[in-house]
Amino acid sequence: xxxxxxxxxxxxxxxxxxxxxxxxxxxxxxxxxxxxxxxxxxxxxxxxxxxxxxxxxxxxxxxxxxxxxxxxxxxxxxxxxxxxxxxxxxxxxxxxxxxxxxxxxxxxxxxxxxxxxxxxxxxxxx
Numbered sequence: 001x002x003x004x005x006x007x008x009x010x011x012x013x014x015x016x017x018x019x020x021x022x023x024x025x026x027x028x029x030x031x032x033x034x035x036x037x038x039x040x041x042x043x044x045x046x047x048x049x050x051x052x053x054x055x056x057x058x059x060x061x062x063x064x065x066x067x068x069x070x071x072x073x074x075x076x077x078x079x080x081x082x083x084x085x086x087x088x089x090x091x092x093x094x095x096x097x098x099x100x101x102x103x104x105x106x107x108x109x110x111x112x113x114x115x116x117x118x119x120x121x122x123x124x125x126x
Contacts (some may be wrong), residue, residue, distance in 0.1 A: 002026040002098045002115045009094060009120030012086055016124070020081040022096030022117055030054075030074035033099035033106055035113055036081045038092035038122075045095070049081060050106040053099075059106040064090075086124045093119040 008020040020036070035050035049070040050059045058070050067086075072079040079096060097113035104112070 002029065002032070004096045004098060004115055004117035006094065006096045006117040006120040009122045011123045011125065014086060014088055014124055014126050016086050017082070017084045018086065018122060020083065020094055020096075020120060020122075022079045022081075024077045024079070024098060028102075029077040029098075031102035033104055033112075034070075034072055034079040035097045035099070035107070036070065036079075037095045037097060037110065037113075038090075039095070039119075040092040043092075045110060047108040047110075048094070050108065051079065052106055053103055057106050059108065061108075083122070086122075088124045088126045090122060091124050092122060094122050095119045 002024050003026045006022045036048040037045050038048050039045040051070045055072050067084050069082040096117040098115040100114035
């Protein structure tokens with residue numbers, strides 16, 4: 001099991017930027033795919049982005065492609081989500097997640113991720 005702690009959320013105006021961070025501890029971080037999901041009030045949790053264990057392959061939801069960038073620093077056991085050109089519809093609680101199995105490719109399935117952070121609120125005002 002891995003412990004995940006997100007940070008970097010906040011309130012920003014439309015068009016602004018935020019960078020989320022997720023610090024991991026408890027197992028070999030560098031072996032696992034890492035993902036970001038979000039959940040808006042009254043909606044289901046949805047996939048945002050994922051990155052393979054070595055950072056070689058990144059995947060993005062269509063709604064954030066071209067605006068968000070996922071990255072990781074395996075020396076710091078940290079994954080990041082740079083969010084630019086934010087829109088009010090990006091408002092949600094953002095969750096970091098770690099894959100269940102080592103060395104798998106990216107995934108959009110919640111069930112492929114076994115460890116979750118507590119979430120960080122992102123609010124984009126119009």
